Amino acid sequence: MIDSQSQTPGAARNTTGLSFILILSALMAFTSLSTDIYLPAMPVMAKDLHGDAELTITGFLIGFCIAQLIWGPVSDHFGRRLPLFAGMVLFIVGSVGCALSENIGQIVFWRVFQALGACTGPMLGRAMIRDLFSRTRAAQMLSTLMIIMAIAPIAGPLLGGQMIKITSWHSIFWLLTAIGTLMLISLIWLPETLPEEKREKASLAGAFRNYYTLLSNAQYMRFTLCLTFYYIAAYAFITGSPFVYISYFGVDPQHYGWLFAVNIVGLMAVSVVNRRLVHRYPLETLLKCAVTVAALAALVLALGVRMHTGGVVLIVVTVFIFFSMNGVIAATSAAAALDAVPNVAGSASALMGSLQYGSGIISSLLLALAGDGTPWTMAWIIALFTLISAGIALTTRVVAVADN
Template identity: 80%
Template sequence: MFPSQVLSIKTTGLPFIIILSALMAVTSLSTDIYLPAMPVMAKDLQGNAELTVTGFLIGFCIAQLIWGPLSDHFGRRMPLFVGMVLFVIGSVGCALSSDIVQIVFWRVFQALGACTGPMLARAMIRDLYSRTRAAHMLSTLMMVMAIAPIAGPLLGGQMITVTSWHSIFWLLGIIGTLMLISVFWLPETLPEEKRVQASLYGALCNYYQLLTNAKFMCFTLCLTFYYVAAYAFITGSPFVYITYFGVDPQHYGWLFAFNIVGVMALSIVNRRLVHRYPLEALLKFAIFVAALAAVVLAAATGLGFGGISLIVGAVFIFFCMNGIISATSTVCALDAAPNIAGSASALIGALQYGSGIISSLLLALFSDGTPWTMGWIMATFTVASAVMALTMQATKAGSEQSTIKN
């Protein structure tokens, strides 16, 4: 068992926000920090270093589906503790790897633990707060965690100039150890009387309940489709910026960071908006702005006008909306399944991060040597996300009419 709750921090204090933000940032940091070192890793390990990203995402998606029901049954702290231990072990394994097979294996192992951070941070917020307050808190967490994808590539790029890529994974091991220690100060947000008492098999059956929950799936698919588009940019942008437009690799990180600054800015704004407007209305507005930006991007890349400036501008607007879309869609989805928030958060995370696999496959299959492939993938799935937002509204209206008739 864990130490006495006397050591726990207050759930309304800055330390609580910082720890949850750091837990949510573990995933981004685990991938983004070593991106500048991938060419060197591929040479040293004599293999395709991109497999380390694929392996991490696969492990991340699958493991969440196990940890979710476990957290509903045993509480949030125990899975977080075990997860951080696995993350540290996986990081050390990556640092000691000498070939591509070894490091891909340890990246999968690392993901088994890393996934507990963002998944259970979301669940803990839902345990503690009502939907509006939860959206406010998630916007705050996203604002803080956005530092990771900005600092990660910049830090990794500097480290690789003075030391080997192994040191990056040693650093991740140290960060994981600090996160492990911080878990002891987190309160248990799911009291025993609210935990799922069914067997693990019964808890896993909750996924069927979630998949057949129309309201939950509308919000979840809205977020998933948006992230397919987002990962299309994350995966395709190195080719578009560096290879196609000839941007210096040292400046690529700044172009990427430019988008994250937009996410942080909208997250700050969203903290106020959630108290003034319905979450569904905010989500609908944000996703339609993102869809418009993605369609403009697809048209520009397809017709070959606007150049890199238009692409950078359209992508910036697209990513800015993430500050609203992620917070509102997550809270609304969790609100549709409050009694199994752990499983719900796990399924949201599995689909959200698994969307990156879809993006990478589509880019590999349909790449034509121009930015057009990235453009049409982003537009297609952002429009699909907007369609889900319309479906969500229709479902809500239908349920209201049914209630009035009854």
């Protein structure tokens, strides 16, 4: 149902056609694509660049985290389209820099630069959904977008694994350059969802003060932190799995993509179910159920790895359950958080995205600093932070909100 405070039903119908959904899905997939596509190449990159390949993810997430805090108020002030165009240009330049890098320092720098642009996609994708839809409908739309955008983390590692087999890792970043260029062109057909009369009227400097208001909003922060801690756990798998599967268990890099993709299939399946569930149950109830299941799977993973039982099968099965819950957790927590602060959706989405994806910095640093060459470090990080996420969700009261 269209949010009566966002747009008229007719305007929303004209805006949210198939092209709008496809472009928005691609924008929201930018983060996954920018990282997942070169995961199979990370062990090779570490050897070629004589450095810690995990730092390329850390650098990307640092840029991603900081840039969103800038783009959020800018989008509330100037609209959504302008930051998207600027972001795609920055992403293209950063991708070229990565492709031309010759050492670990250079590629980490350009990964930061690449992230300055990539972050506009998922951040403004969420904000545009909130511009158009009410609480429950926004959760349903976000689940729909996750189903489509899940193609990227499935296709990314598979494509990257095949590319590293026949060419160098540099070509992966040239491919990202081409994809960024196509996305820049596609933005021509993306409509503006934040009309002039609904934009932030205060000065741009004043718009940044919205972050203080957001940080002091308990309802918004509760959902945001729940998502943040879950993503620390998720990034522990994303960052650590190439070395666990390829280096520790000896999985062929070309086959790694399939092991990664199975988790995304689970995410897609749960997202399909979630589209129906959001109309029957409160978002808070769905969130509590999802994080509880994820926490139980994470505990089994950590205990099994610690006891040296189950091998790679244990990791594949438990991570599949854990990762599949992302289909509910991301959609429900984002919709509920943004519903708490509808007048500053751009800044709210930016702060949420900054914490959500910036949390991966914690994962990659913990893996780099505490890694012992076994799956244990990845396992305990996943378990610890999923339990914290569950603790936050389970203490959240259910709020009955009528969609208008």
